[in-house]
Amino acid sequence: MERIQVALERARAKRGQGKKPAAPAAEGTKQSSIKGDSELATVWSELKPFEPDQDLLNEHKIPAFERNSLSTPIDMLRTKVLQAMRDNGWSRLAITSPNASCGKTTLSLCLAFSIARQPEQRVAVIEMDLRRPNVAASLGMPRGISQFSKALEGRDPINEHLVRITDNMLVGANLHSARNPSELLQSDTMREALDEVEQTYKPTITIFDMPPMLVSDDMMGFADSVDCTLLVAAAESTSISEVDNCEREIAKRTNVLGIVLNKCRYMGKEYGYDYYS
Numbered sequence: 001m002e003r004i005q006v007a008l009e010r011a012r013a014k015r016g017q018g019k020k021p022a023a024p025a026a027e028g029t030k031q032s033s034i035k036g037d038s039e040l041a042t043v044w045s046e047l048k049p050f051e052p053d054q055d056l057l058n059e060h061k062i063p064a065f066e067r068n069s070l071s072t073p074i075d076m077l078r079t080k081v082l083q084a085m086r087d088n089g090w091s092r093l094a095i096t097s098p099n100a101s102c103g104k105t106t107l108s109l110c111l112a113f114s115i116a117r118q119p120e121q122r123v124a125v126i127e128m129d130l131r132r133p134n135v136a137a138s139l140g141m142p143r144g145i146s147q148f149s150k151a152l153e154g155r156d157p158i159n160e161h162l163v164r165i166t167d168n169m170l171v172g173a174n175l176h177s178a179r180n181p182s183e184l185l186q187s188d189t190m191r192e193a194l195d196e197v198e199q200t201y202k203p204t205i206t207i208f209d210m211p212p213m214l215v216s217d218d219m220m221g222f223a224d225s226v227d228c229t230l231l232v233a234a235a236e237s238t239s240i241s242e243v244d245n246c247e248r249e250i251a252k253r254t255n256v257l258g259i260v261l262n263k264c265r266y267m268g269k270e271y272g273y274d275y276y277s
């Protein structure tokens with residue numbers, strides 16, 4: 001028994017030798033639970049709470065609070081995203097796609113719930129698709145609870161339009177489209193509002209649900225405000241050249257964290273999708 005212990009320790013030490021040290025966490029991204037910080041606990045507790053209906057989330061393919069066959073690939077993605085972002089000291093992640101309906105909003109929310117299942121994380125989802133917003137509808141939020149574009153325009157305080165979904169997950173959503181989304185996504189008031197979200201609520205990760213790239217310049221205008229981007233492609237609908245062009249465009253302005261192939265109908269068991277079912 002003792003020999004096994006020693007061998008295990010040796011193996012662990014050896015693995016640790018060549019490991020790249022994690023980059024120091026950026027200002028405001030220190031990992032600590034909200035409850036351990038009374039000031040932070042107070043500002044989070046003052047946000048409007050909203051608990052989404054589990055059946056509605058299931059209908060929208062958002063595995064929020066349960067582990068099932070849908071949550072497994074998302075949890076695997078979460079681990080890769082968190083590791084890459086931590087290693088690089090990144091905290092802002094945009095999720096976009098070449099064309100519409102690839103699953104950006106679904107993925108943004110799935111990933112956020114998955115991250116929120118780790119209590120040491122704090123996650124904010126900010127909806128930046130200000131033309132066809134869908135976060136509020138996906139979560140089943142009631143009217144009037146959140147129109148975050150008003151905070152981005154500097155017309156309302158940010159806390160009026162942020163909603164607490166779990167102890168460590170908040171959302172800034174929109175029920176209506178905004179006026180002049182392109183200009184708004186490049187404005188100083190938008191930058192100030194996002195800085196304030198970070199300074200006040202200290203999210204370890206902020207996920208921005210973006211519009212598709214091939215229908216407007218919103219994503220390109222906003223790209224330099226994020227640390228990295230995930231590009232979502234839909235199986236049987238997004239072409240390789242669309243992915244290729246969009247990846248190249250994003251890479252000119254920010255880091256491409258990866259490409260997610262969504263809506264695959266035919267996935268083999270070798271990908272582990274049936275493991276827990």
Ligand SMILES: Nc1ncnc2c1ncn2[C@@H]1O[C@H](COP(=O)(O)OP(=O)(O)OP(=O)(O)O)[C@@H](O)[C@H]1O
Nearest residue numbers: 060061099100101102103104105106107212262263
């Ligand atoms: N992995 C998936 N499997 C099956 N259906 C999915 C999957 N991901 C998303 N969908 C469905 O596809 C539709 C579009 O999803 P979603 O709204 O997330 O896409 P989007 O890229 O945000 O769209 P838009 O470009 O309009 O913002 C929704 O009905 C959603 O439930």
Ligand SMILES: [Mg+2]
Nearest residue numbers: 104105129134
């Ligand atoms: Mg969307």
